Amino acid sequence: QVQLVEFGGGLVQAGGSLRLSCVGSARTFSNYAMGWFRQAPGKERDFVAAISWSGDETYYADSVKGRFTISRDNAANTVSLQMDSLKPEDTARYYCAARVERVAKNRYDYDYWGQGTQVTVSS
Numbered sequence: 001q002v003q004l005v006e007f008g009g010g011l012v013q014a015g016g017s018l019r020l021s022c023v024g025s026a027r028t029f030s031n032y033a034m035g036w037f038r039q040a041p042g043k044e045r046d047f048v049a050a051i052s053w054s055g056d057e058t059y060y061a062d063s064v065k066g067r068f069t070i071s072r073d074n075a076a077n078t079v080s081l082q083m084d085s086l087k088p089e090d091t092a093r094y095y096c097a098a099r100v101e102r103v104a105k106n107r108y109d110y111d112y113w114g115q116g117t118q119v120t121v122s123s
Contacts (some may be wrong), residue, residue: 002112004096009117012086013116016121020081022114030054030074033062033103035110036081038092045095045107049081052103054104062091086121093118115119 003025012018024032035050049070051057060068067086071078079096094117097110106111 002029002032002098002114003115005047006096006114006117008096009094009119009120011120012121014086014088014121016086017082018086018119020046020083020094020096020117020119022079022081024077024098026050029077030098032098032112034079035097035099035104035107036070036079037095037097037107038090039095039116040068040092043092047105047107050103050105051079057103059103067087083119086119088121088123091119091121095105119123 006020006022008020033052036048037045038048039045047061051070052071055072067084071080096114098112099110
């Protein structure tokens with residue numbers, strides 16, 4: 001099992017940047033593919049980005065491609081999401097997730113979730 005804790009959310013103006021981090025508790029953190037999802041009030045939890053256990057494979061939602069970058073540091077049990085050129089429509093609660101299989105985009109494929117961190121982008 002792995003416990004996940006997200007950091008780095010906050011309030012930012014449109015066009016600004018934020019960096020989210022997620023720290024995992026498992027000593028075998030490098031065995032997990034990791035994903036970032038987000039959920040706005042009244043909406044479903046949507047895929048944002050995902051990265052394989054090795055970091056060799058990364059995937060992005062079309063809405064964030066070219067603006068967000070996912071990365072991981074297995075030595076520090078951390079996965080990060082660098083968010084640039086933020087837009088008001090990026091406002092949501094962002095969740096980190098883990099699964100012990102190949103990297104995936106479907107939230108139902110992930111077994112472990114953090115509590116989330118709020119990102120608010122003002123216009």
